[in-house]
Amino acid sequence: MTVDTLGMAVDIPEKLQQVRQNRALQLQSTPERLDLLYYTTLLGPNMAYVDTYWRNAKESVQDVQRSVLEDQKQKRKAAMLKRIYVTMAEPTIDDQHLEVYGEMAGILKPEVDETQYGEEFLTPDLLLGQAEVVRRAGDYAKAIEMYQRVLEQDANNTRALNNLAWVYADKLNQNLENALKWAQEAVQIAKDRGQSLSIPTYLDTLATVQIRLAEKETNPAQRGKLLDEAEQHLNEADRATARLPQNAASVAKHREEIRQIRAQVTTMTGYVWYVGYGSNLSEQRFLCYIQGGTPPFGKDSNRGCQDQTRPKAEKPIKIHYPLYFALPEGKTETSLPDTFSALRHID
Numbered sequence: 001m002t003v004d005t006l007g008m009a010v011d012i013p014e015k016l017q018q019v020r021q022n023r024a025l026q027l028q029s030t031p032e033r034l035d036l037l038y039y040t041t042l043l044g045p046n047m048a049y050v051d052t053y054w055r056n057a058k059e060s061v062q063d064v065q066r067s068v069l070e071d072q073k074q075k076r077k078a079a080m081l082k083r084i085y086v087t088m089a090e091p092t093i094d095d096q097h098l099e100v101y102g103e104m105a106g107i108l109k110p111e112v113d114e115t116q117y118g119e120e121f122l123t124p125d126l127l128l129g130q131a132e133v134v135r136r137a138g139d140y141a142k143a144i145e146m147y148q149r150v151l152e153q154d155a156n157n158t159r160a161l162n163n164l165a166w167v168y169a170d171k172l173n174q175n176l177e178n179a180l181k182w183a184q185e186a187v188q189i190a191k192d193r194g195q196s197l198s199i200p201t202y203l204d205t206l207a208t209v210q211i212r213l214a215e216k217e218t219n220p221a222q223r224g225k226l227l228d229e230a231e232q233h234l235n236e237a238d239r240a241t242a243r244l245p246q247n248a249a250s251v252a253k254h255r256e257e258i259r260q261i262r263a264q265v266t267t268m269t270g271y272v273w274y275v276g277y278g279s280n281l282s283e284q285r286f287l288c289y290i291q292g293g294t295p296p297f298g299k300d301s302n303r304g305c306q307d308q309t310r311p312k313a314e315k316p317i318k319i320h321y322p323l324y325f326a327l328p329e330g331k332t333e334t335s336l337p338d339t340f341s342a343l344r345h346i347d
Contacts, residue, residue, distance in 0.1 A: 017031075020034070074111075074112065074113075077108055077111055077112050078112045078114075078117060078120075080108060081105060081108045081109065081112050081114075082120070082121070082126060084101050084104055084105045084108070084129065085105065085121075085125065085126045085128075085129025085130055085133075086125045086126065086129060087101055087129070088101050088102065088105070088128070088129040088132045088133070089124075089125045089126070089128035089129045089132070089159065094244050094245050094246060095244075095245075095246045096245075098132065098136075099136075102132065102133055102136050105129070105133045106133065106137075109133070122149070123153075124150045124153050124154050124157055124160070127146045127147075127149055127150045128146070128147075128150055128157075128159055128160060128163075130146055131143045131146035131147055131150075131160075131163065134146070135163075135167065140167050140171050140172060143163075143167055144164060144167060144168075147160045147163055147164040147167075148160075148164070151164070156185075156189050158186045158189050158190045158193075158195065158198060158202065159198075161182045161183070161185050161186035161189070162182070162183065162186040162198075162201065162202045162205050164179070164182050165178075165179040165180070165182040165183035165186065165205050165206075165209055166179075166183075166205045166208065168209075169183075169205070169208045169209040169212045170205075170208050170212075173212055176209060176212055176213050176216070179209045179212075180206075180209045180210070180213065183202065183205050183206040183208075183209050184206060186202045186205070186206075187199065187202045187203060187206055187233075190202050196240070196241075196242050197242045197243065197244065199237075199240060200236075200237035200238075200240040200242075200243040200244070200247045200251075201237075201243075201244060201247055201250075203233045203234070203236050203237040204233070204234065204237050204247060204250050204251055204254065206230075206233050207229075207230040207231075207233040207234045207237075207251075207254050208230075208254060210226045210227070210229055210230035210233070211226075211227070211230050211254060211257050211258060211261070213226050214226040214227050214230070214261060215261065218315060223261075227258050227261060227262065230254070230258060231255070231258055234251045234254055234255055234258075237251050238251055274311075275317075279295075282295070284296065285298070286311075287310070288302045288304075289302050289304070289305070290304060290305050290308055290309075290310070290311075291304045291305075291308045292304030292308075
């Protein structure tokens with residue numbers, strides 16, 4: 001005698017009980033649960049139904065397990081990517097390790113949906129790491145955007161200030177006035193905080209900005225001042241007892257740039273500046289005077305110069321006095337006041 005799941009007294013032979021027990025084990029259940037299924041479905045001993053029911057249940061459990069495992073895998077990848085970003089944001093990391101971690105981030109990044117993690121990937125350190133990845137890929141606009149987002153959270157973040165200045169000066173050669181301000185702030189804050197290992201790098205960036213400004217400066221005195229200050233910052237970086245390996249090579253490179261700019265200025269002082277206006281601002285017309293030929297809409301052919309070297313430089317000037325010809329040439333007797341003229345540098 002035994003009692004079924006519904007509380008009914010049922011005589012079940014011992015042999016049948018063993019069969020029921022074996023069947024229940026095969027279905028990963030119990031005889032009582034199978035009895036309940038039997039009475040619930042009112043389909044009699046429909047073992048096919050029972051087998052399908054438990055197989056579907058098992059597959060559902062496996063789907064959940066796979067989902068959990070995939071979620072855990074994604075979380076591990078996200079955690080690893082975060083650690084890489086933080087490491088890349090360290091001011092003490094050298095170029096060799098930065099390249100290795102950048103490659104690792106490039107592999108993991110497509111497999112991690114950073115938007116699923118909300119603000120987790122938007123902390124200053126993680127943004128700095130992401131900026132390094134896109135900067136190394138040549139996406140300077142995206143890197144600048146990330147540096148600016150870091151500064152929105154931490155206006156005194158020296159790494160963001162320095163890198164923002166460096167991208168504008170070394171890669172884009174634009175927005176140099178702001179780049180100078182950011183580079184100066186990075187150096188001063190780093191000195192105040194005693195960030196000795198970062199200071200040589202920041203000094204080199206400051207020198208880079210000043211060199212780019214000197215290249216664009218037309219005032220000789222101001223250009224010389226910028227180059228002198230840049231050289232002083234490079235000397236200070238060289239005197240540092242602690243510096244990153246790449247800093248020495250970068251300082252040497254920028255010292256050579258200063259030397260070349262000064263040599264170019266010295267050489268150019270031996271040339272002649274030709275002042276042109278009006279139609280002579282046309283390069284095609286001007287070259288006819290040097291290399292010979294008749295300019296467009298011209299009547300006479302020019303024989304050219306003995307030395308037909310093309311102009312080495314040109315720049316605009318504004319003459320704040322009337323332009324006056326002492327003797328008429330026949331071709332023109334025009335005088336133009338306050339003419340915006342082009343200077344062409346020739347032998």
